[in-house]
Amino acid sequence: xxxxxxxxxxxxxxxxxxxxxVRAQARELVDDAGRRVTVPAQSARIxxxxxxxxxxxxxxxxxxxxxxTTPFRDAERPFxxxxxADLPTLGRLTGRGNTANVEVVLAAKPDxxxxxxxxxxxxxxxxxxxxxxxxxxxxxxxxxxxxxxASIRVVGRLAGLDATAEGxxxxxxxxxxxxxxxxxxxxxxxxxxxxxxxxxxxxxxGLAGSINVESLERVGAVNVAAELGRGGxxxxxxxxxxxxxxxxxVTTDPNFELAVRSDPLWQAVSAVRKGRVxxxxxxxxxxxxxxxxxxxxxxxxxxxxxxxxxxFPEDLRSAVREFYGRFYHRVPDxxxxxxxxxxxxxxx
Amino acid sequence: MIRRSGxxxxxxxxxxxxxxxxxxxxxxxxxxxxxxxxLAWSSLTGGPSGVAPTVETVILGVRGxxxxxxxxxxxxxxxxxxxxxxxxxxPLVSPDLLGVSAGAAVGAVLGIFLSQTVVVIxxxxxxxxxxxxxxVYTVARLVRGxxxxxxxxxxxxxxxxxxxxxxxxxxxxxxxxxQLPAITFWLLGxxxxxxxxxxxxxxxAFAVGLILLWLARWRINVxxxxxxxxxxxxxxxxxxxxxxxxxxxxxxxxxxSISGIVGWIGLLVPHFARFLVGPDFSRLLPVSMVLGAAxxxxxxxxxxxxxxxxxxxxxxxxxxxxxLFLWQLAVARRSWL
Numbered sequence: 001x002x003x004x005x006x007x008x009x010x011x012x013x014x015x016x017x018x019x020x021x022v023r024a025q026a027r028e029l030v031d032d033a034g035r036r037v038t039v040p041a042q043s044a045r046i047x048x049x050x051x052x053x054x055x056x057x058x059x060x061x062x063x064x065x066x067x068x069t070t071p072f073r074d075a076e077r078p079f080x081x082x083x084x085a086d087l088p089t090l091g092r093l094t095g096r097g098n099t100a101n102v103e104v105v106l107a108a109k110p111d112x113x114x115x116x117x118x119x120x121x122x123x124x125x126x127x128x129x130x131x132x133x134x135x136x137x138x139x140x141x142x143x144x145x146x147x148x149x150a151s152i153r154v155v156g157r158l159a160g161l162d163a164t165a166e167g168x169x170x171x172x173x174x175x176x177x178x179x180x181x182x183x184x185x186x187x188x189x190x191x192x193x194x195x196x197x198x199x200x201x202x203x204x205x206g207l208a209g210s211i212n213v214e215s216l217e218r219v220g221a222v223n224v225a226a227e228l229g230r231g232g233x234x235x236x237x238x239x240x241x242x243x244x245x246x247x248x249x250v251t252t253d254p255n256f257e258l259a260v261r262s263d264p265l266w267q268a269v270s271a272v273r274k275g276r277v278x279x280x281x282x283x284x285x286x287x288x289x290x291x292x293x294x295x296x297x298x299x300x301x302x303x304x305x306x307x308x309x310x311x312f313p314e315d316l317r318s319a320v321r322e323f324y325g326r327f328y329h330r331v332p333d334x335x336x337x338x339x340x341x342x343x344x345x346x347x348x
Numbered sequence: 349m350i351r352r353s354g355x356x357x358x359x360x361x362x363x364x365x366x367x368x369x370x371x372x373x374x375x376x377x378x379x380x381x382x383x384x385x386x387l388a389w390s391s392l393t394g395g396p397s398g399v400a401p402t403v404e405t406v407i408l409g410v411r412g413x414x415x416x417x418x419x420x421x422x423x424x425x426x427x428x429x430x431x432x433x434x435x436x437x438x439p440l441v442s443p444d445l446l447g448v449s450a451g452a453a454v455g456a457v458l459g460i461f462l463s464q465t466v467v468v469i470x471x472x473x474x475x476x477x478x479x480x481x482x483x484v485y486t487v488a489r490l491v492r493g494x495x496x497x498x499x500x501x502x503x504x505x506x507x508x509x510x511x512x513x514x515x516x517x518x519x520x521x522x523x524x525x526x527q528l529p530a531i532t533f534w535l536l537g538x539x540x541x542x543x544x545x546x547x548x549x550x551x552x553a554f555a556v557g558l559i560l561l562w563l564a565r566w567r568i569n570v571x572x573x574x575x576x577x578x579x580x581x582x583x584x585x586x587x588x589x590x591x592x593x594x595x596x597x598x599x600x601x602x603x604x605s606i607s608g609i610v611g612w613i614g615l616l617v618p619h620f621a622r623f624l625v626g627p628d629f630s631r632l633l634p635v636s637m638v639l640g641a642a643x644x645x646x647x648x649x650x651x652x653x654x655x656x657x658x659x660x661x662x663x664x665x666x667x668x669x670x671x672l673f674l675w676q677l678a679v680a681r682r683s684w685l
Contacts, residue, residue: 051525070523199530200466201541207657228656233529235658236376237540239410242402243377252526255465265543268405290525 032142033124042160047110049093051291059327061159076284117143195246202256207231279343356624364642417542418648419641421603426640428596429614443614446504450511451480452604477601536660537608550602560595612669
């Protein structure tokens with residue numbers, strides 16, 4: 001007993017002696033919130049603070065990701081390699097409520113915490129608190145669409161995987177650029193008016209500028225709810241939806257997508273009558289809005305295909321294969337592809 | 349007294365009819381008054397209306413059911429609140445005293461948490477409300493040696509807060525991106541998604557509950573004088589209480605299952621009704637219902653028209669209800685029983 005304690009003390013002393021050397025290799029980085037953070041020269045154990053950061057770190061440095069914020073559901077698991085899907089669930093550290101126990105986080109021995117998303121003062125101060133409490137460098141990266149490639153490169157530099165990250169970042173830039181370029185050629189009159197339906201009733205929607213409809217806005221869609229103003233996720237009435245009479249409905253709720261086809265009231269909506277209700281794939285990560293991370297890239301291509309079938313006639317299979325292989329490290333098989341892309345084809 | 353009650357009832361009815369007419373004419377989908385009248389005429393005569401099918405859907409499928417649901421939910425909550433206030437001889441009592449709203453909320457939140465369909469969520473809410481009150485009632489029956497009324501209220505409070513903790517736990521575990529917003533919207537209450545099947549499904553429970561309360565109206569009056577007096581007059585207090593609890597629970601659980609949590613009505617409206625017609629439950633019940641129906645209809649009409657997005661009912665009833673309640677408190681001199 002005494003021996004063990006002595007050994008541990010010695011080990012601690014040794015660690016303390018080595019610490020300055022490690023610190024000598026460390027360098028300083030200014031994160032997207034303007035915080036100066038001293039980070040290790042090459043991080044080996046990264047804790048992703050929230051779901052968006054998990055997807056980011058998983059895409060760039062999967063072998064350095066310590067765990068997930070929530071466990072994978074049965075439907076999501078087959079799309080991620082077992083080696084990664086079986087990583088422990090450690091919880092969220094910041095953002096919309098903590099579920100992570102700080103001691104559990106420390107027990108996982110991270111040398112870096114990465115958070116990806118909003119970089120407002122609230123999140124910067126949360127990052128400062130966690131960093132000073134745990135002594136682990138906490139880097140906050142900007143999760144907006146425009147900063148996506150930049151954030152990928154930063155994670156690559158932090159993990160010492162610059163070359164991999166460069167490839168991922170290029171892919172992200174090219175995807176956004178290509179979709180933007182081709183959408184720009186579509187005249188305003190050919191752009192359908194889209195209603196984005198969330199929730200079991202399909203009566204939750206995103207206002208202009210909300211993170212929910214960022215992808216829709218990226219592909220130049222006309223969000224019918226934009227006339228209500230700017231904001232976040234809100235509730236509207238069916239009467240309002242009938243008034244808008246959208247030509248396309250994009251939804252994230254499978255129950256709603258199923259119910260709307262037989263619901264007599266929704267038949268008054270053009271999109272429903274014409275079979276243009278599209279359920280966005282959600283495995284292993286959502287394609288449209290949540291989590292707001294790199295997973296939205298493939299959603300851009302999907303949305304373009306769904307909204308402008310004439311301008312984007314190509315089959316999405318190869319794009320999905322490439323994206324899943326590169327970002328989730330597992331290429332889906334034919335049955336999985338079929339399942340993912342079933343809703344992209346218009347039903348009539 | 350009788351004359352005053354009659355006048356009050358007539359005024360309240362006229363207000364209700366005006367509110368219904370107003371509710372039909374406004375909404376986010378523009379409908380011409382002529383189309384509305386043509387539709388009303390064809391609904392009465394059964395002939396073809398000649399209006400655009402979408403307009404017909406808006407009025408008969410969306411706005412109409414929503415107006416009816418506002419009337420039903422408002423009336424039901426006010427009736428249940430009035431019954432409980434008389435039964436428990438306490439003006440601070442609302443229909444969720446015995447945990448029906450908390451139980452319904454647990455059911456609905458669980459349904460959302462498990463990604464169920466709307467029908468299952470509504471059924472779970474209804475069942476949750478009944479189960480919660482059943483549990484409260486059973487616990488109260490098992491505890492002996494205290495004032496039965498006090499034990500019933502206490503076990504309602506205790507189990508209600510336990511269910512509140514269950515809701516909090518489910519919210520904590522829910523997927524923050526998809527389920528949490530749906531749960532929050534449900535807990536705030538709304539009639540935005542009412543469709544005809546919701547009305548058809550809840551109507552039987554509304555009817556049974558209200559009939560029970562109506563049949564018990566004289567005994568409720570006797571019970572409101574106190575248990576001792578009621579027993580002296582030969583009333584089986586335990587049985588009457590059970591009937592009232594079952595009736596009030598049925599109507600409240602059905603209301604909450606389609607509207608989500610809508611507070612204030614069950615507490616506020618019976619006070620106004622009592623102010624108008626006095627404490628006699630045989631008058632209080634119908635007047636409460638009509639007032640509650642009119643109140644919720646007005647609030648819901650505001651909720652769906654005044655802002656560009658839907659305003660949650662639970663928020664609006666509190667904002668409208670608090671000043672009304674304080675005003676009524678200031679002017680009412682009448683004793684409440």
